[in-house]
Amino acid sequence: GKGLAVFTSGGDSQGMNAAVRSVVRMGIYLGCKVYFIREGYQGMVDGGDNIEEANWSSVSSIIHKGGTIIGSARCMEFIKREGRLKAAYNLVTRGITNLVVIGGDGSLTGANLFREEWSSLLDELLANNKITKDQREKYKYLHIAGMVGSIDNDFCGTDMTIGTDSALHRIIEAIDAIVSTAYSHQRTFIMEVMGRHCGFLAVYTALCTDATYSFICEDPAPNNWDKKLCAKIAEERKSGQRLNIIIVAEGAIDREGKPITAELVKNVVVENLQQDTRITVLGHVQRGGSPSAFDRILGCRMGAEAVMALMEATPDTEPCVVSLDGNQAVRLPLMECVRRTKAVAQAMADKNWDLAVQLRGRS
Numbered sequence: 001g002k003g004l005a006v007f008t009s010g011g012d013s014q015g016m017n018a019a020v021r022s023v024v025r026m027g028i029y030l031g032c033k034v035y036f037i038r039e040g041y042q043g044m045v046d047g048g049d050n051i052e053e054a055n056w057s058s059v060s061s062i063i064h065k066g067g068t069i070i071g072s073a074r075c076m077e078f079i080k081r082e083g084r085l086k087a088a089y090n091l092v093t094r095g096i097t098n099l100v101v102i103g104g105d106g107s108l109t110g111a112n113l114f115r116e117e118w119s120s121l122l123d124e125l126l127a128n129n130k131i132t133k134d135q136r137e138k139y140k141y142l143h144i145a146g147m148v149g150s151i152d153n154d155f156c157g158t159d160m161t162i163g164t165d166s167a168l169h170r171i172i173e174a175i176d177a178i179v180s181t182a183y184s185h186q187r188t189f190i191m192e193v194m195g196r197h198c199g200f201l202a203v204y205t206a207l208c209t210d211a212t213y214s215f216i217c218e219d220p221a222p223n224n225w226d227k228k229l230c231a232k233i234a235e236e237r238k239s240g241q242r243l244n245i246i247i248v249a250e251g252a253i254d255r256e257g258k259p260i261t262a263e264l265v266k267n268v269v270v271e272n273l274q275q276d277t278r279i280t281v282l283g284h285v286q287r288g289g290s291p292s293a294f295d296r297i298l299g300c301r302m303g304a305e306a307v308m309a310l311m312e313a314t315p316d317t318e319p320c321v322v323s324l325d326g327n328q329a330v331r332l333p334l335m336e337c338v339r340r341t342k343a344v345a346q347a348m349a350d351k352n353w354d355l356a357v358q359l360r361g362r363s
């Protein structure tokens with residue numbers, strides 16, 4: 001059978017285990033020899049026990065678990081060619097020429113570079129007598145399929161990244177809990193939610209929790225945001241509301257690009273309205289805990305599609321990323337999606353918010 005390996009890279013997210021499980025079982029079902037690569041690219045570089053053959057039962061009882069059972073890491077060594085050479089050696093000597101990478105845009109870019117270099121890496125290994133001519137010939141093509149695991153929903157090309165739905169559930173549950181105590185004391189709560197360069201979690205939770213206001217990076221707050229915010233809170237209180245929830249995305253900014261922090265928002269509310277105000281930073285709670293039904297199913301579907309893409313690949317098939325389009329699992333050119341995702345970041349750095357939002361939308 002064909003050698004296929006799966007690894008998770010970058011920040012973890014709920015639903016990654018469902019994806020790993022699906023890759024392993026679909027791979028075995030289709031007759032592949034399937035491997036786990038532990039600790040992301042680091043395990044690929046280090047080899048040894050980090051690359052282990054998986055069987056049907058090694059992915060039993062993991063679908064309900066958050067995180068990734070095979071570990072994830074940031075790997076500086078893989079950024080250098082020397083590291084990638086070691087990784088290529090570890091794969092070829094195990095007969096692995098199909099890779100499923102579950103991670104963010106950085107991890108997918110790394111996989112693409114690795115594939116582009118594959119031929120020259122193998123040449124170098126052969127020249128150094130690390131592999132045989134037979135191995136050089138037999139394993140000359142590397143195939144890549146990616147899936148995006150991230151709670152941020154920050155990748156262009158897919159409607160939902162694996163983990164976003166679970167993070168939304170976690171945030172909403174926390175805010176519902178806050179609402180009950182806020183109500184008792186007539187308080188205003190500033191909730192900081194994750195989403196580095198993407199306001200998706202903040203916007204969705206604001207809509208789901210009847211929040212008064214939200215701050216994100218794609219729609220920077222106007223110069224007079226403090227006045228607008230206070231007027232809105234005052235108006236709601238006047239009409240009988242006993243509490244206010246304000247959602248601040250961790251990457252929120254104003255029109256000048258200055259960060260809008262929970263602390264800053266709290267000070268504005270306290271100084272202008274003298275309200276009893278508290279901050280809750282949800283932090284990594286959002287990224288932990290058991291995956292939602294949606295993320296379990298998403299991981300399963302994406303994993304199966306990724307394996308099918310690899311099995312159908314021909315020598316010149318470009319790396320793909322498995323995405324959700326409406327309710328369809330689709331394969332998109334990996335680098336095109338990465339380029340668009342990077343273009344969003346660039347548009348935001350250039351303060352061209354309209355372009356950023358437009359690029360982020362579906363094509």
Ligand code: F6P
Nearest residue numbers: 011150151152194195196250287
């Ligand atoms: O990209 C996922 C994410 O959770 C972001 O929302 C957050 O900014 C970041 O990762 C936190 O990274 P770390 O876990 O390295 O602190």
